[in-house]
Amino acid sequence: MGQQFRTPPKPVNVKNSEHEVMNAQSSYFSRKCLAIQVAQGLCGEDVVAVMPRLKQLPKRVQEQLQTYNGSEFISNTLDHWAYENGVTMDFSRPGKPTDNVLIESFNGSFRDECLNVHGFLSLDDAQEKVEHWRQEYNQQRPHSSLNNLTPEEFIRSLKKGPDL
Secondary structure, three states: OOOEEEOOEEEEEEOOEEEEEEEEEOOOOOOOEEEEEEEOOOOHHHHHHHHHHHHHOOHHHHHEEEEOOOOOOOOHHHHHHHHHOOOEEEEOOOOOHHHHHHHHHHHHHHHHHHHOOOOOOOHHHHHHHHHHHHHHHHHOOOEHHHOOEOHHHHHHHHHHOOOO
16 A cells, blocks of 8 residues: 555634644654645645655655645645646545544644644744744654654664664
């Protein structure tokens, strides 16, 4: 089975107005969070603009995009991008968070450790703080599912191969 990356948006309050946060993550494999984008209302074009960051993944990981059914993900723009790049779209069932257990867990950590901890003065301020958290998550936060390695350490260990 090919690996998947997921991109669900979550709202963030910046100066008392709703903004969205989109994250893209190689969920099943390395747990690495590849991108988090803060915007005032995401559309299909915004999602497609983040996709080049996913090219750093091995081809087998880029085979499937699992999302929820938000308008930015069911857009013709994203559908066209997926077709052009050989990516299968996999939409979760409405009201079924069990379809996205890993990303729901990630979103809980993201909300508890970043969104609920910081105040945001602007979109730029939010993007800066969110990016700092993303780097810390990838480089300093061990995951029990990765044998208590960070996502970056786990990826490096795979490149080294087994000790003989």
